[in-house]
Amino acid sequence: MIATNKVAIYVRVSTISQAEEGYSIDEQINKLKAYCDIKDWSIYDVYSDGGFSGASTNRPALERLINDAMKKEFDTVIVYKLDRLSRSQKDTLYLIEEIFNKYDIAFYSLAENFDTSTAFGKAMVGILSVFAQLEREQIKERMLLGKLGRAKAGHSMMWTNPPFGYRISKGDKVVSINPVQSVIVKRIFSEYIAGKPISKILTDLDTEGHVGRSKPWSLTTIKDILKNPTYWGKIRYQGELYDGLHEPIISEEEFKLAQVELRRRQDETFSRTNNPRPFQSKYMLSGLLKCGYCGSTLRIYVAHKRKDGTYPPLKYQCANRFSKDTKKRCNSRQYDKSELEATIISKLNQLRLNNDIEVVTKPNINKDELKQEIQAIATKLNRLTDLYVDGIINRDDLQKRRLALENQKSILESELAIDHDELLTRRKQTILEELGRLNLIEGSYVEQTTIVRKVVKEILVKTGSIDLMLDI
Structure with a gap:
């Protein structure tokens, strides 16, 4: 051991709770400086990582310490406690063996009272690193158990x-x-x-x-x-x-x-x-047809192949027609796919010619709740300025949060300003324009399907009646 040591002090704290338990940056520095005074060691620099976890080596002060060690700017590194250097066994051994030992730098840990200049100290480093790693695994396990407890208690996981x-x-x-x-x-x-x-x-x-x-x-x-x-x-x-x-x-x-x-x-x-x-959707009316008796969806029914290798015409039938639950079973009949499609095209063409359209309105949105939401956003915007002035958030955070809130507020204000009667009028006109884009009767199946799926919201089917509900 050299007579006079040039010392690098390294300190770290990751959370407020650690600071409250006696691991604050200042307390670590004071204790380590006092120890250096007793030993008559000169302090080269203090490397401080505040708010960084010991689970990895991605810490600015530690990286600077490593760079200075490689330049041999000091010959001794001292920490208050081993886990201040790292909580990972792998990282601790890497720092000691690949950095400090390689460049002839002694390593001291004050709380555990050992140094790597002795054989006993080198053995203790390995043993204590194992326990530090074990502690970290236990913390992770407790966190997982805490999350499980939160879920079982019905609390949000978000x-x-x-x-x-x-x-x-x-x-x-x-x-x-x-x-x-x-x-x-x-x-x-x-x-x-x-x-x-x-x-x-x-x-x-x-x-x-x-x-x-x-x-x-x-x-x-x-x-x-x-x-x-x-x-x-x-x-x-x-x-x-x-x-x-x-x-x-x-x-x-x-x-x-x-x-x-x-x-x-x-x-x-x-x-x-x-x-x-x-x-x-493969077929023109897939997902649009509902049973007029029970309200269930009408689905395509594919019959068994005939003896000559052909299939019977495709049919639609109620999803509850053969339900295992006898209370839900529906006695409606099957409907020929081609006949339904031809009827819908005919009805749409008639609507176009007669200019007679009934549109399903969208769900009501409570305007009082919208106003409350807008007011809540305005309050959040005002608080953002206070957070910035108090130094709790920086300018970038301020701008990002303000932009997000202003966008949300703008969307809600736009919704509040919508005249739904006028909107219905525009939607009717849009439907007429869509229906007028081509000759529905003579158009191809793909063209007819495209128009139907753009303007039709739902089709209620009963024996002898078909009711169209349009929605754009």
């Missing part, structure tokens, strides 16, 4: 990004319903269960200005909503479902119906095209 339709405030354990977004969630489930394709749901939401969202919808986003059990009051953690304390947006029955419909469409598409994507 602290910053709750699912669309919900919101959560700082410190809350349970998400609350966002009144504007929840209307959209209910609508997505309702329309999908009724047979509407996801692609049509997406187009409609984007056409209306994707209310409640700051960016356009996607197929994946809508599909994720349909698969998320949070909406019927559940908490999902590591593949298991637990009862949540939050208020559900839809019923359990609606959620399970959506899962059945997701699987049905995927299986149907796969068997038809050998492609498991459930978002494309």
